[in-house]
Amino acid sequence: MKDVKRTNKTLLTIAVLASLIVPLFIKARFMQHILVMVVLYAVLGQAWNILGGYVGLVSIGQAAFFGLGSYVSSYLLVEHGINPWVGFILAGLITALFGFLIGLPVTRLRGRYFAIATIALGQVMKVLFENWERVGAATGLMLPLVKEGLSTFQFHTSKLPYYYIGLAMLGIIILFMRYMERSRLGYYFKAIREDEDVATALGINKTAYKLIAIAISAGITGMCGTFLAQYSLYVEPEYMFNHNISVTIALIAVFGGTGNILGPILGSAILLPISELTRAWMGSTGTGIDMMIYGAFIVLICVYQPQGLMGVVRNIQARARAQVQQARRGANV
Amino acid sequence: MSSGSKLVVTGVTKRFGGLLALNDVSFSVESGEILALIGPNGAGKTTLFNCLTGFLKVDGGTVEFNGQNITNWSPNKICSLGVARTFQVVQVLQGMTVLENVMVGAYLRNPRTAPARESAIAVLEKVGMLQRADVLAVNLTLPEKKRLEVAMSLATQPKVLMLDESMAGLTPTEAAEASQMIRSLRDEGLALIVVEHVMEAIMPIADRVIVLDSGTKIAEGSPEEIVSNPRVISAYLGDKYAKRVIN
Numbered sequence: 001m002k003d004v005k006r007t008n009k010t011l012l013t014i015a016v017l018a019s020l021i022v023p024l025f026i027k028a029r030f031m032q033h034i035l036v037m038v039v040l041y042a043v044l045g046q047a048w049n050i051l052g053g054y055v056g057l058v059s060i061g062q063a064a065f066f067g068l069g070s071y072v073s074s075y076l077l078v079e080h081g082i083n084p085w086v087g088f089i090l091a092g093l094i095t096a097l098f099g100f101l102i103g104l105p106v107t108r109l110r111g112r113y114f115a116i117a118t119i120a121l122g123q124v125m126k127v128l129f130e131n132w133e134r135v136g137a138a139t140g141l142m143l144p145l146v147k148e149g150l151s152t153f154q155f156h157t158s159k160l161p162y163y164y165i166g167l168a169m170l171g172i173i174i175l176f177m178r179y180m181e182r183s184r185l186g187y188y189f190k191a192i193r194e195d196e197d198v199a200t201a202l203g204i205n206k207t208a209y210k211l212i213a214i215a216i217s218a219g220i221t222g223m224c225g226t227f228l229a230q231y232s233l234y235v236e237p238e239y240m241f242n243h244n245i246s247v248t249i250a251l252i253a254v255f256g257g258t259g260n261i262l263g264p265i266l267g268s269a270i271l272l273p274i275s276e277l278t279r280a281w282m283g284s285t286g287t288g289i290d291m292m293i294y295g296a297f298i299v300l301i302c303v304y305q306p307q308g309l310m311g312v313v314r315n316i317q318a319r320a321r322a323q324v325q326q327a328r329r330g331a332n333v
Numbered sequence: 334m335s336s337g338s339k340l341v342v343t344g345v346t347k348r349f350g351g352l353l354a355l356n357d358v359s360f361s362v363e364s365g366e367i368l369a370l371i372g373p374n375g376a377g378k379t380t381l382f383n384c385l386t387g388f389l390k391v392d393g394g395t396v397e398f399n400g401q402n403i404t405n406w407s408p409n410k411i412c413s414l415g416v417a418r419t420f421q422v423v424q425v426l427q428g429m430t431v432l433e434n435v436m437v438g439a440y441l442r443n444p445r446t447a448p449a450r451e452s453a454i455a456v457l458e459k460v461g462m463l464q465r466a467d468v469l470a471v472n473l474t475l476p477e478k479k480r481l482e483v484a485m486s487l488a489t490q491p492k493v494l495m496l497d498e499s500m501a502g503l504t505p506t507e508a509a510e511a512s513q514m515i516r517s518l519r520d521e522g523l524a525l526i527v528v529e530h531v532m533e534a535i536m537p538i539a540d541r542v543i544v545l546d547s548g549t550k551i552a553e554g555s556p557e558e559i560v561s562n563p564r565v566i567s568a569y570l571g572d573k574y575a576k577r578v579i580n
């Protein structure tokens with residue numbers, strides 16, 4: 001056991017160092033773009049994971065929160081000149097509140113009905129913003145091009161600063177989730193996922209905890225929306241509220257393995273490059289090809305590894321542990 | 334620990350469409366008492382538990398705990414107040430370990446993890462499951478799951494505990510252990526309502542018995558009074574047999 005722990009710690013250190021250092025040597029803008037997308041979707045996958053993996057509420061409408069967040073900061077910047085970092089925080093707070101309010105009716109739904117309701121939510125938000133003149137309707141908003149720098153949340157010469165900001169977000173959410181896993185919040189989330197009646201019989205207010213989960217998930221997702229707005233320097237409904245965003249987020253988490261911290265990171269690190277590369281190779285004519293490849297991956301995972309990639313990792317770990325034990329037994333004889 | 338708690342049920346009525354599942358049921362139970370609730374299949378025992386713990390809304394009557402009217406409160410609020418229950422069809426958190434299951438219960442009184450874990454370990458020790466702490470609940474045997482369910486309820490530190498057929502499917506030895514545990518809980522000052530079909534297990538430990546038949550309370554009394562009550566015998570065995578016994 002101790003050996004396994006030590007190996008894990010070494011692996012973690014290597015992973016952290018690699019994620020910090022390796023990107024410095026990547027100069028191709030497209031490769032940098034892929035890195036940015038990987039960290040962004042790892043964060044989005046974690047936000048989904050809190051709701052879907054821990055509480056068991058499967059959302060296929062995260063784009064609603066994502067788009068809303070992107071519009072909050074962009075509107076504040078374009079119309080009122082408010083610093084995007086302030087917008088970033090406000091986007092988090094406002095989408096969290098929005099998630100809470102949406103959650104009041106929606107968290108009453110169980111299982112697939114919750115999923116369907118979130119799909120509808122994503123679509124409704126898109127139509128709403130397409131018709132909202134105040135925020136540019138279907139054309140959206142262009143963010144003003146200003147001097148690059150951390151204070152303006154804009155970088156033009158290299159995409160790497162976006163990568164490091166995304167990585168910092170990922171680091172913070174991982175720390176939060178480590179805390180959550182070891183606290184009452186995490187135990188209560190899991191209890192609700194496992195059995196709502198048992199949870200309630202043990203004194204858990206399931207509605208309150210579901211609302212907490214959806215608010216946290218929505219808030220983080222909204223902040224990611226601001227991040228992409230600052231990265232692309234424009235927002236439009238077709239882009240920010242795109243249903244593909246919702247599907248990709250859910251797929252990443254399910255593919256990587258839900259209900260644990262590593263799963264969505266693995267999922268993003270593998271699926272996002274595939275998606276970006278196929279999109280680049282196929283060009284705009286091949287719209288949907290990346291989704292078809294995703295689909296094939298998901299089918300494979302569902303058939304061979306219902307627990308996602310983390311299931312594979314766990315199997316390998318279990319085998320290693322068994323080998324260590326066997327070796328030890330051999331040594332004792 | 335919990336002294337002087339009292340649950341008073343007055344005229345509780347529950348309908349499922351045209352079916353009168355509970356008809357004007359009244360009784361009470363207090364600290365340091367084991368109340369056995371018996372009755373044939375479909376008598377309404379589980380429905381009564383569901384009504385008392387907020388899992389079902391009653392159509393009439395009141396439930397009072399220590400003078401407070403808790404009728405139709407939400408189940409989690411009722412549990413927070415100190416009224417806990419187990420389920421007839423055993424329900425545990427399958428994907429979590431035994432210790433984690435009990436910790437979920439313990440968090441109700443200990444918001445922080447370290448004390449919650451300590452409290453959960455103490456409960457596991459008490460029910461004799463400490464050596465199974467790290468096993469996933471899904472991998473337990475049925476009797477173990479039943480024991481775990483009791484442990485989870487106990488971890489919420491209830492004053493009233495309702496057990497719905499916790500002994501069904503246990504071997505005689507296991508049932509005897511369970512009886513012993515129920516007794517010691519009573520001696521610690523809990524009020525217990527125990528639903529059980531195994532008469533040999535429940536009658537020796539019950540302080541008082543109430544009998545439900547088709548939603549109506551047909552008898553209440555000491556175990557000795559109940560076993561010789563003609564209405565009870567006829568409810569269980571049919572009128573013909575009852576007449577033979579009595580004549």
Ligand SMILES: Nc1ncnc2c1ncn2[C@@H]1O[C@H](COP(=O)(O)OP(=O)(O)OP(=O)(O)O)[C@@H](O)[C@H]1O
Pocket residue numbers: 349352354372373374375376377378379380381421
């Ligand atoms: N949710 C429900 N909807 C409709 N009818 C129900 C419901 N729950 C129970 N019933 C009916 O109410 C009656 C009482 O059922 P209940 O489960 O309370 O009996 P019980 O005494 O616990 O029986 P058993 O000993 O078999 O567990 C039965 O006729 C049952 O079919």
Ligand SMILES: [Mg+2]
Pocket residue numbers: 378379380421
């Ligand atoms: Mg029953």
